[in-house]
Amino acid sequence: SYELTQPPSVSVSPGQTASITCSGNNLGDKYTHWYQQKPGQSPVLVIYQDNRRPSGIPERISGSNSGNAATLTISGTQAVDEAVYYCQAWDSLTAVFGGGTKLTVL
Amino acid sequence: QVQLVESGGGVVRPGGSLRLSCAASGFTFGYYAMHWVRQAPGKGPEWLAFIRYDGSDKYYAASVKGRFTISRDDSKNTLYLQMNSLRSDDTAVYFCSKDRSRNRLAFDLWGQGTMVAVSA
Numbered sequence: 001s002y003e004l005t006q007p008p009s010v011s012v013s014p015g016q017t018a019s020i021t022c023s024g025n026n027l028g029d030k031y032t033h034w035y036q037q038k039p040g041q042s043p044v045l046v047i048y049q050d051n052r053r054p055s056g057i058p059e060r061i062s063g064s065n066s067g068n069a070a071t072l073t074i075s076g077t078q079a080v081d082e083a084v085y086y087c088q089a090w091d092s093l094t095a096v097f098g099g100g101t102k103l104t105v106l
Numbered sequence: 107q108v109q110l111v112e113s114g115g116g117v118v119r120p121g122g123s124l125r126l127s128c129a130a131s132g133f134t135f136g137y138y139a140m141h142w143v144r145q146a147p148g149k150g151p152e153w154l155a156f157i158r159y160d161g162s163d164k165y166y167a168a169s170v171k172g173r174f175t176i177s178r179d180d181s182k183n184t185l186y187l188q189m190n191s192l193r194s195d196d197t198a199v200y201f202c203s204k205d206r207s208r209n210r211l212a213f214d215l216w217g218q219g220t221m222v223a224v225s226a
Contacts, residue, residue: 001168033212035151042201042219043151048212086150090210093165095141095153 002091004098011104012077020072020101022087030089032070034063037100038083046085047072079105108132108215110185110202115220122192122224128185128202128217136160136180139205141213142187144198144222152198155187159208170196192224 005023012018022032032050035043045054047063050070060075070089074081082105087098114126126142142154155176156165164176175188185202199221203213 031211035213042216043213044216045206045212045214048206048214054214084150088151088153088212093156093210094167095143095156095210097151097153100150 002089002094002096004087004089004096006085006087006098006101008099009102009104011106012074013106014078015076018074018077018081018103020074020085020087020103022070022072022098023068024070024089024096025068027068027070027089028066030065030091032063032065033088034070034072035086035088036081036083037086043086074103077103077105081105110204110215110217112200112202112217112220115200115222117223117225118192119226120193120224123188123190124192124222126187126189126200126202126220126222128187130183130185130204133204133215135178135183137208139207139209139211140176140178140185141203141205142174142176142185143201143203143213143216144196145201145219146195146198149198151201154200156205156210157185165210189222192222194224196222197224198222 034047037043050065051063173191199219204215206214
């Protein structure tokens with residue numbers, strides 16, 4: 001079965017840029033979507049179709065996808081960005097989620 | 107207000123059944139594909155089932171295929187998940203989620219979830 005691999009944790013200082021990777025075989029051939037989940041809350045879509053932002057998502061959140069990896073980038077990271085981030089893609093008729101990356105804003 | 111509200115969760119014994127409901131409001135329910143996703147305690151989301159906007163296609167994760175059935179009633183703006191032969195590893199929070207499209211893309215609206223606990 002298809003797998004998406006994410007680092008368990010990423011740390012960043014406030015105001016700096018955070019990058020979270022998601023790796024999968026030929027992931028660049030699929031659309032990757034990203035979700036943000038804060039403790040006790042439901043996931044929120046922050047990037048879809050590799051690099052598109054839903055309305056209400058700040059411009060400092062961006063995405064890219066090429067080759068075997070997709071990347072979620074948060075520029076000028078703020079304390080409010082601290083959360084677990086999950087990537088997701090479709091492998092044929094199955095939706096696959098990555099294991100999640102906890103972003104800590106130190 | 108655009109929202110999804112799940113209901114029907116609870117405690118059930120192994121081998122039992124439950125039917126979850128998801129009431130949609132604030133958007134044209136019949137225009138969009140819908141999904142069920144679950145999240146076990148301390149784990150990431152696991153997609154379970156998809157239904158196309160018109161109900162013509164349904165897909166399931168291998169872990170629930172043959173045991174769970176997704177359906178929708180557009181006249182009631184409601185999505186359902188019939189869960190049979192429940193096992194302890196089905197214990198999780200169950201979310202319904204709206205797709206951005208009429209087919210399969212991204213989950214752009216999630217409910218608050220309903221807890222299902224399978225225990226003897």
